[in-house]
Amino acid sequence: MVKETGEADGIAIHVAGLHKSFGALEVLKGIDLTVRRGEVVCVIGPSGSGKSTLLRCVNLLEEPTSGSVTVAGTEVTDPDVDIDRVRRRIGMVFQAFNLFPHLTALENLTIAQRRVLRRDKAEAVRIGRDTLRRVGLSDKESAYPAQLSGGQQQRVAIARALSMDPELMLFDEPTSALDPELVGDVLAVMRALADEGMTMLVVTHEMSFAREVADRVVFMDDGVIVEEGGPEQVVSDPVHPRTRAFLTRVL
Ligand code: ADP
Ligand code: MG
Numbered sequence: 001m002v003k004e005t006g007e008a009d010g011i012a013i014h015v016a017g018l019h020k021s022f023g024a025l026e027v028l029k030g031i032d033l034t035v036r037r038g039e040v041v042c043v044i045g046p047s048g049s050g051k052s053t054l055l056r057c058v059n060l061l062e063e064p065t066s067g068s069v070t071v072a073g074t075e076v077t078d079p080d081v082d083i084d085r086v087r088r089r090i091g092m093v094f095q096a097f098n099l100f101p102h103l104t105a106l107e108n109l110t111i112a113q114r115r116v117l118r119r120d121k122a123e124a125v126r127i128g129r130d131t132l133r134r135v136g137l138s139d140k141e142s143a144y145p146a147q148l149s150g151g152q153q154q155r156v157a158i159a160r161a162l163s164m165d166p167e168l169m170l171f172d173e174p175t176s177a178l179d180p181e182l183v184g185d186v187l188a189v190m191r192a193l194a195d196e197g198m199t200m201l202v203v204t205h206e207m208s209f210a211r212e213v214a215d216r217v218v219f220m221d222d223g224v225i226v227e228e229g230g231p232e233q234v235v236s237d238p239v240h241p242r243t244r245a246f247l248t249r250v251l
Helices: 052-058 082-085 103-115 121-134 150-164 180-195 207-211 240-251
Strands: 011-022 025-035 040-042 066-071 090-093 166-174 199-203 215-219 222-231
Touching: 011 052, 011 199, 025 052, 025 180, 025 199, 025 222, 040 207, 052 066, 052 166, 052 199, 090 150, 103 121, 103 150, 121 150, 121 166, 150 180, 180 199, 180 207, 222 240
Parallel strands: 040 199, 040 215, 090 166, 166 199
Antiparallel strands: 011 025, 011 066, 215 222
16 A cells, blocks of 8 residues: 555655665665655755755656655655656656657647547647746747757656646756757746746756755765755855855855
8 A cells, every 4th residue: 555645734745764776886875855845945055966866766767776756645755656647746857858759849748648548639729728838938939949949848848747736846956958048938938837827846056046046955975965954055155065165166
């Protein structure tokens, strides 16, 4: 029996004692993290510290070595879990946009709605158009990915995730592949989502975004959470020397 705690506790993601190894390499060394519904949590830290692996363990793109992960009341680390059902509730946006190159922006939004959620074509198109409007791309519904800028492609990728009505969104360095002048439009879409109350777990190097939008910032280094707290504390006045050293390098 898969453990369902329900969502009355207001917790969107609960990670407890999470370890992940690849062969002899221990990448996550005991992570405890709680994200409440409606909260925006930014994860910062050096390259190789395990940030992507943590996100990938939340939707079981990686299988944890030990520990538990509970998403929206369902323990995803339970062997009996229907992981497809859980993943349907989680939107994920990666550094690489992963759009289908042979489909238009609108078709990229309708295909999963039709196949996974079994929406009929008219409804998928209606929701797809609504969602493209939310990310400021109403005029691009017929464009193919190659005809869009990187920032526009990433906004289509965000819209695609949103069109599936996710309960929470995971972002893994969504602006890292973009030219600097295109970053702002993507961050603006993410900021609007946060303002609407979306639960978001965001790996980012954008310290101004973390400072202004995050309810909480988590600093990871070498597979552990070194420091966590409000952005004014972790980003602006870090306690731990490793956090300070990292911020000195990126700010
Ligand atoms: P970050 O996102 O913080 O840069 P990652 O979670 O991507 O860090 O990677 C953490 C460590 O795990 C790195 O040393 C990386 O090489 C290693 N790693 C990640 N994925 C795999 C994998 N599938 N197989 C082996 N090693 C991996
Ligand atoms: Mg990464």
